[in-house]
Amino acid sequence: MKAKLLTIITLAFLTFPCYLSHAQDKKLDAYIQEGLKSSQILKQQNFQLQKAIFALGEAKTLFLPTVSFNTTYSTAMGGRKIDFPVGDLLNPVYKTLNQLTQTSLFPQIDNVSEQLVPKNFYDTRFKTTMPLINAEIKYNQSIKKEQINLQQTEIQVLKRELVKDIKSAYFNYLKSAEAIKIYENALKLLRESERVNQSLIANGSANPSVLIRTRNEISRIESEIEAAQNNKKNAAAYFNFLLNRDFTISIEEDSTYSKADFHSTINEGHREELDKLQTGININRQLLNINQSYKKPKIGASFDFGSQGNASTIFASDKNFFKPNAFFLVGISFDIPVYTFGRNQLKVKQTEMELASLNEQLIQVKNQLDLQSELAHNSYQSAKQIFESKATQVSTAERYYRDSFRRYKEGQLNFIELLDAQTQITAAQLQQSLARYDVWLRWAELERAKASYDLNQ
Template sequence: MKTNLTIFCCLLLALWLPGDLKAQEPLDKYIAEAISNNLGLKQQDFALQKSLYALKEAKGLFLPEVEFNTSYVTSGGGRKIEIPIGDLLNPVYSTLNNLTNSSRFPQVKNVSQAFNPTNYYDAKLHTTMPLYNAEVIYNSRIKKEQISYQQAQLSVYKRELVKQVKLGYYGYQQSLQSLKILENGLLLANENLRINQSMVKNGKAIRTVVSRAENEVAGLQAQLGDAKATSLNAAAYFNFLLNRPLDAAIEADFQQPLVKDTTAGGQREELAAMASATQLNELSLRMTKSNMLPKLSTFLDLGSQGDFIKVNGETPYYLFGVTLSWNIFSGNRNNNKIQQAQLELRSAHTQLEQVEQQLQMEVLTAKNRLEAANQAFSAAQSQVSLSEQYFKDQQRLYKEGQALYLELLDAQTRLINDQQKQSIAYLNVQTRQTELERANASYQY
């Protein structure tokens, strides 16, 4: 019995021995793997790439646009215009024929010309290019700022992913520690059952203590089954974050919470995203105001037109022009849009101030929670030491016949519960450290 208890205590001590810096290597490796493989992060990266192509699309609006247009038209009937050429020329031609005593000037007929063209084609290259359009300029700036916003959003998701990976890893480690505690507790319960069976056999105890010991073994076996299921679920969630098979093996390291300087951090990516969103609202307001400015563009047509399948020196043509468009009045629609954009900009500034205050509160809260978690963990360590000594004392007294089995069982249960509380307190410290690291944006990729 003494040998088993010694082994049990050594195993528990091994769980809480301080680790060196190498203990972070598996976790850092898993974080890098998550950043590389996480599906949610890939979706954010796709959105960033989409913003890059949107900027290229906006820059394309400054370049000429060339398109080929062709049409063929034929018609029959419809409105016509009568041209009295015969009525005008035939009297003159008749007089000339009489004077010259010849028929050199024949009679002509009146002409009836339809308005719609018949057997007519028009093929051309139509080129347009903006010379000045403020909306195009601000649209390009907005697309460029959207890239900055999407980059900030990507960084926010990446940092949140690091937090979730750490919490998932620590949760899985805690589940393994809980398993180890229950397995060692089951060893003690089986040893107590063996001792009670021996004492009953030798007439030093009654059968009731054996039944109670068997019930204790069965209870610990049930807890162990639940703990195994919890550990499997924790491993599956961690592998899900890394986009790996849910049953993939995980390398675990047990260590004391590393004392890190998590007070010095960088700028929160949320603030960068909010600043970028505010800038987008500012540019949107300017673009709305630019609707009152004139728009200047030019165009050039190079083509050929005439009777179908007839191309000669007369059919080619060009048409060049410059257009100026200026919105003078639109029922105050643009002024109302400007008012809406100004309100959105004010709302963005207010939201930015609110986010700054919320992040400051988050840092302060995280510090206080970490301090409380460290104190709770220290108290849990002390309580485990007391429970271990109390269990040893009760075990010795029980062997000497000076303590009841219920007292020994109570000491054993208290020891297992305190060890579980220590494991949870240890996880809580790691969680609070991760939250403070996230609040300060101090993790370096």
């Protein structure tokens, strides 16, 4: 009976890694595409991109004519008046003419008194304005174009960060799932040990203390399984959160990452963070051009067509709206500052300093990204070495168990020591599994640092 138990335990531990071997699939890439499509953050940024595109369209219309319709009506009573002595001037002349012609063709007229403020006055016009020369409008269009580039680059940065987060969450999920499998396998062996030891004790072939140790080990493994299951549940919830779906949806495991087939090389990509800074520099250059454009004149044209006068004339039976007071007005405007006590020059200096600061920031960020890439590469290589060391520990633990098994058969080792050997194998396999997924986590960080993931796949 004892030989049967040892054979079962030995075969189970030595063949345990075989459960990792199953058909390879590419579930993770599908999950990444799902996350990129459903991400709320990316949707928000896409709306911001559309906003920037509309802003460019608005900027392009600033060189086109603007037509508006304006009308005002005003009336007043009182106020200052101006007197015209028309009667005093013309009545003597009219009187003389009437005497000479012996007619009454020239009647007497009264003096006129008109108030200065308008009474019953209207002004209605269509006004058209159009800039002819304005450097600020030209540079503003360039800024809007750069803002579109900036938003597009921001979306790319967020996509790369999301890819890294999804991969890291997935590897953590696989890590917790495999830990459960290892613990469950160990628990299965301990259950079998408990059953066999009960039989051996009943037959007087084993000490009862063996059973106590076995049950203590079972209790410990059960608590480890409970903790691992909670870790798996939390890892699944976070992964589903990144995919913007229900937290309880099951996750399919990609067997590609359960093997030690690590990548040896990685392609160098281009960090969009540098593009963001370069776009910011381009925007500030256009702002500098705007601030320097105060030296250039602004020329515009305007055309007004309408009618103004006493409102009572509108209702004359033989007059339309624009008669008899219709008018048109053409104008050209010319604007250039002559002296502003140095305000414009100070604005230029401020923008130049901001531009110089951004150029230095670009150099600093480039060095930081190079450092990040180097550190990520070192971490990846270190993780691989740790995994190889853990693999050696598994091999050593297996050899130690085989030696313990041989000595136990020869009666030179008690069951407690054999159980310790079994525990060492479980611990070594668990550490190897965790080390494997740590390698993949470091790989995800390295891939992010080098911006090598193809976002267009």
